[in-house]
Amino acid sequence: MDAAPPPPPRKLPRDARRKQLIEATIEVVAERGYARTTLTEVARKAGLSHGLVNFHFQTKESLLTETLAYMSEEYRDNWGRALEAAGPEPEEQLDALIRADFNPEICTPNRLAAWCAFWGEASCRPLYQEKCGSNDEAYIALLERLAQELAAKTGRGGDAALMARVIRVVMEGVWVDLMTQSAAYSREEGQRTVHCAVSALFPQLFGPDGLR
Amino acid sequence: MDAAPPPPPRKLPRDARRKQLIEATIEVVAERGYARTTLTEVARKAGLSHGLVNFHFQTKESLLTETLAYMSEEYRDNWGRALEAAGPEPEEQLDALIRADFNPEICTPNRLAAWCAFWGEASCRPLYQEKCGSNDEAYIALLERLAQELAAKTGRGGDAALMARVIRVVMEGVWVDLMTQSAAYSREEGQRTVHCAVSALFPQLFGPDGLR
Amino acid sequence: MDAAPPPPPRKLPRDARRKQLIEATIEVVAERGYARTTLTEVARKAGLSHGLVNFHFQTKESLLTETLAYMSEEYRDNWGRALEAAGPEPEEQLDALIRADFNPEICTPNRLAAWCAFWGEASCRPLYQEKCGSNDEAYIALLERLAQELAAKTGRGGDAALMARVIRVVMEGVWVDLMTQSAAYSREEGQRTVHCAVSALFPQLFGPDGLR
Amino acid sequence: MDAAPPPPPRKLPRDARRKQLIEATIEVVAERGYARTTLTEVARKAGLSHGLVNFHFQTKESLLTETLAYMSEEYRDNWGRALEAAGPEPEEQLDALIRADFNPEICTPNRLAAWCAFWGEASCRPLYQEKCGSNDEAYIALLERLAQELAAKTGRGGDAALMARVIRVVMEGVWVDLMTQSAAYSREEGQRTVHCAVSALFPQLFGPDGLR
DNA sequence: GATGAATGAGCCTTCATTCAT
DNA sequence: GATGAATGAAGGCTCATTCAT
Numbered sequence: 001m002d003a004a005p006p007p008p009p010r011k012l013p014r015d016a017r018r019k020q021l022i023e024a025t026i027e028v029v030a031e032r033g034y035a036r037t038t039l040t041e042v043a044r045k046a047g048l049s050h051g052l053v054n055f056h057f058q059t060k061e062s063l064l065t066e067t068l069a070y071m072s073e074e075y076r077d078n079w080g081r082a083l084e085a086a087g088p089e090p091e092e093q094l095d096a097l098i099r100a101d102f103n104p105e106i107c108t109p110n111r112l113a114a115w116c117a118f119w120g121e122a123s124c125r126p127l128y129q130e131k132c133g134s135n136d137e138a139y140i141a142l143l144e145r146l147a148q149e150l151a152a153k154t155g156r157g158g159d160a161a162l163m164a165r166v167i168r169v170v171m172e173g174v175w176v177d178l179m180t181q182s183a184a185y186s187r188e189e190g191q192r193t194v195h196c197a198v199s200a201l202f203p204q205l206f207g208p209d210g211l212r
Numbered sequence: 213m214d215a216a217p218p219p220p221p222r223k224l225p226r227d228a229r230r231k232q233l234i235e236a237t238i239e240v241v242a243e244r245g246y247a248r249t250t251l252t253e254v255a256r257k258a259g260l261s262h263g264l265v266n267f268h269f270q271t272k273e274s275l276l277t278e279t280l281a282y283m284s285e286e287y288r289d290n291w292g293r294a295l296e297a298a299g300p301e302p303e304e305q306l307d308a309l310i311r312a313d314f315n316p317e318i319c320t321p322n323r324l325a326a327w328c329a330f331w332g333e334a335s336c337r338p339l340y341q342e343k344c345g346s347n348d349e350a351y352i353a354l355l356e357r358l359a360q361e362l363a364a365k366t367g368r369g370g371d372a373a374l375m376a377r378v379i380r381v382v383m384e385g386v387w388v389d390l391m392t393q394s395a396a397y398s399r400e401e402g403q404r405t406v407h408c409a410v411s412a413l414f415p416q417l418f419g420p421d422g423l424r
Numbered sequence: 425m426d427a428a429p430p431p432p433p434r435k436l437p438r439d440a441r442r443k444q445l446i447e448a449t450i451e452v453v454a455e456r457g458y459a460r461t462t463l464t465e466v467a468r469k470a471g472l473s474h475g476l477v478n479f480h481f482q483t484k485e486s487l488l489t490e491t492l493a494y495m496s497e498e499y500r501d502n503w504g505r506a507l508e509a510a511g512p513e514p515e516e517q518l519d520a521l522i523r524a525d526f527n528p529e530i531c532t533p534n535r536l537a538a539w540c541a542f543w544g545e546a547s548c549r550p551l552y553q554e555k556c557g558s559n560d561e562a563y564i565a566l567l568e569r570l571a572q573e574l575a576a577k578t579g580r581g582g583d584a585a586l587m588a589r590v591i592r593v594v595m596e597g598v599w600v601d602l603m604t605q606s607a608a609y610s611r612e613e614g615q616r617t618v619h620c621a622v623s624a625l626f627p628q629l630f631g632p633d634g635l636r
Numbered sequence: 637m638d639a640a641p642p643p644p645p646r647k648l649p650r651d652a653r654r655k656q657l658i659e660a661t662i663e664v665v666a667e668r669g670y671a672r673t674t675l676t677e678v679a680r681k682a683g684l685s686h687g688l689v690n691f692h693f694q695t696k697e698s699l700l701t702e703t704l705a706y707m708s709e710e711y712r713d714n715w716g717r718a719l720e721a722a723g724p725e726p727e728e729q730l731d732a733l734i735r736a737d738f739n740p741e742i743c744t745p746n747r748l749a750a751w752c753a754f755w756g757e758a759s760c761r762p763l764y765q766e767k768c769g770s771n772d773e774a775y776i777a778l779l780e781r782l783a784q785e786l787a788a789k790t791g792r793g794g795d796a797a798l799m800a801r802v803i804r805v806v807m808e809g810v811w812v813d814l815m816t817q818s819a820a821y822s823r824e825e826g827q828r829t830v831h832c833a834v835s836a837l838f839p840q841l842f843g844p845d846g847l848r
Numbered sequence: 849g850a851t852g853a854a855t856g857a858g859c860c861t862t863c864a865t866t867c868a869t
Numbered sequence: 870g871a872t873g874a875a876t877g878a879a880g881g882c883t884c885a886t887t888c889a890t
Contacts, residue, residue, distance in 0.1 A: 013849095033334030035247035038884060049851045051887090060885060113334060120332015122245030122325060125392065158420065162401075162408040169385020169405075170378055177381070180337065189374075193381075196374040200412035208370065229874085250859060261876045266861060268874090437870090457758035459671035462863060473872045475867090484864060537758060544756015546669030546749060549816065582844065586825075586832040593809025593829075594802055601805070604761065613798075617805075620798040624836035632794065653853085674880060685855045690882060692853090 025067045030113035072132035090149035095211040112179035170197045237279045242325035284344035302361035303417040324391035382409040449491045454537035496556035514573035515629040536603035594621040661703045666749035708768035726785035727841040748815035806833040
């Protein structure tokens with residue numbers, strides 16, 4: 001018996017379709033909000049048929065869950081890569097994290113709006129914990145380590161956990177501002193705002209434009 | 213035999229019922245999220261009939277709109293009163309604002325969750341602007357004025373608008389942390405976090421426990 | 425025991441209220457159609473409170489029933505009076521009926537629209553029969569008698585019932601045309617249309633402007 | 637054991653389902669009247685689910701609109717075909733129109749009742765104009781042309797527009813009579829009634845049984 | 849794999865009716 | 870008599886999910 005020629009790869013189109021649908025979901029959630037996101041609209045945005053969404057993701061909840069996980073991974077990959085590329089000093093690493101946070105590929109209006117939508121929706125929170133909790137914890141732990149090292153290095157006292165938290169919520173808050181149409185300031189000014197906070201905490205190492 | 217306690221009055225003046233329904237709405241939005249908030253649930257929470265909600269608020273959207281406006285007014289009144297009670301110095305006023313933000317009557321889990329829910333829902337944002345925009349602007353303008361005065365007073369340079377923004381987003385971010393079950397830290401630690409940021413910005417005037 | 429002084433008449437205000445509500449009902453039905461007629465709207469139109477409608481008419485159906493009966497009586501009274509005032513000859517009586525039908529007090533846009541609304545609504549038809557059937561039958565019988573006499577008088581053959589029906593449906597049809605905004609012609613032209621039909625049936629007695 | 641008859645196909649092409657639902661709508665409107673027509677009842681009558689109605693027609697109003705348009709087209713097609721099949725003389729054409737109007741397929745109790753229901757409902761009138769206005773105008777223009785030609789041919793004076801209107805309202809009025817259960821006379825007698833009117837207008841060309 | 853018709857649960861809204869004041 | 874708040878049933882509409890083709 002002749003060996004049949006290898007069938008065309010099945011897994012690739014499958015994953016491509018899933019990614020296509022997830023990207024469409026991000027757009028729809030960003031545009032219409034969580035409450036008004038429907039599978040029909042997602043399918044329309046992706047240019048696919050309604051039934052296909054349920055074929056690839058069995059339920060709506062599953063689609064949203066996987067979208068959230070996708071964004072969380074993407075976010076973690078982003079700061080992970082930035083960290084690897086950065087120098088060994090804590091101030092270099094913190095600077096890399098901040099710049100990564102404002103990476104134009106991640107810090108997109110749609111991405112930001114989608115984050116906020118998932119975040120505001122109470123029913124997503126347990127889900128969020130499950131899917132993204134570990135990523136978040138890793139990020140927080142990293143920030144705390146860096147804050148600790150920076151505090152030690154600059155001889156400055158204070159609670160490193162609090163400082164780490166200040167840095168984190170400033171970054172988050174600027175994100176949210178950027179997403180709100182009204183608070184209209186640029187991504188650059190957002191970054192300067194984070195630098196303002198960091199330079200207040202570690203004035204020897206950071207200035208208004210970042211790493212000294 | 214004890215007489216049963218008098219049942220709640222069947223008829224209530226218009227404003228009392230409206231307030232009752234708004235409070236129920238805040239609870240439901242906090243518990244179930246925006247997307248899963250239904251009029252039936254609001255009515256059930258208030259112990260009233262479904263139809264009454266539409267009698268007092270003509271539509272669901274109107275109910276949510278008025279709930280948002282109610283919370284916005286409540287918030288503004290809170291910091292407005294705190295400001296009036298504070299001393300004339302800018303550091304006293306900033307300190308009063310921070311303490312007001314953590315007022316246990318306002319900084320309630322339900323209130324925080326409801327804020328986040330309204331905030332995350334894209335369709336609420338134009339509404340939010342309309343109802344709360346001016347209150348928010350007043351708050352931001354106030355913070356900027358205080359930052360300016362504090363910077364001048366401490367001889368510290370830097371952009372006052374950025375410092376004001378840092379203070380604001382730290383307060384907002386801590387609020388959001390407090391609402392998330394996971395990030396579990398206390399309101400006191402939240403307040404310390406804000407003090408950490410403020411003392412970094414104006415170390416002569418603020419310490420880790422607030423006003424020096 | 426002293427006889428109490430006669431109480432202020434109770435029945436008069438009662439009937440006045442009922443008439444007021446019925447007139448409001450006619451207006452609302454005419455303006456919004458049968459399907460969209462609500463008690464709230466009737467009350468509003470009458471300038472009275474919602475609850476009062478149900479006080480005077482126990483149910484909505486009762487209000488509509490009585491409105492229909494009121495209009496039917498009014499209509500019958502109108503042609504009845506016209507008939508009494510007319511001369512003894514059948515052509516005089518038919519002429520009087522036609523003119524009565526276009527009496528500006530009866531042939532009002534609101535009245536016409538309300539008639540059509542009641543009429544088109546299937547659920548009103550049994551009711552209509554019960555309340556107005558006898559009035560209608562009397563009218564039909566009268567027209568048939570007149571047609572018979574006119575046919576005899578002019579020596580013209582033909583079925584008097586058919587002729588009576590032609591006259592009736594022409595009057596009804598013109599009414600309906602007058603109510604439809606589109607078919608816009610004047611009440612005078614409507615009357616000429618009826619005269620056109622009658623003069624075709626009885627040319628010796630009627631001309632294009634009515635009785636010769 | 638006999639095989640059960642094949643169940644109706646679960647899936648039907650779009651147009652077939654739409655027509656099926658429109659026919660069900662006509663029946664329900666005829667039976668229950670406009671005000672009491674519900675989508676649930678329409679679905680039940682068609683043997684389909686409630687949601688399907690909204691799938692094919694987005695709103696209730698759209699369903700009713702399309703039903704009206706369907707009936708209007710059907711009516712126009714009916715007299716249009718009759719006219720094409722008729723001879724060239726105006727009396728032949730008018731006779732064909734009259735007979736077409738009493739075509740048993742069109743002059744159905746359900747169809748008549750549905751016409752009346754749509755017609756009586758004020759809110760349908762703008763809709764009616766939009767959907768059927770041009771058909772109606774074409775019909776009126778045709779009747780006026782025929783009346784003109786017939787008047788010229790018979791040397792009879794008089795306003796052709798009035799005569800055309802008499803003919804039209806007699807046909808309409810007989811229709812309405814036929815729909816009312818009470819006025820119970822047969823379709824044949826209805827047709828004779830129209831002939832009575834036409835023969836009065838044009839006695840040389842029409843007799844009590846139609847075209848001489 | 850892919851499509852889109854079909855289903856049915858659940859929600860918002862309207863509104864006739866009741867009833868305390 | 871009069872008012873208007875309160876109730877609850879019923880209808881239109883949306884949408885996740887299923888399924889025949």
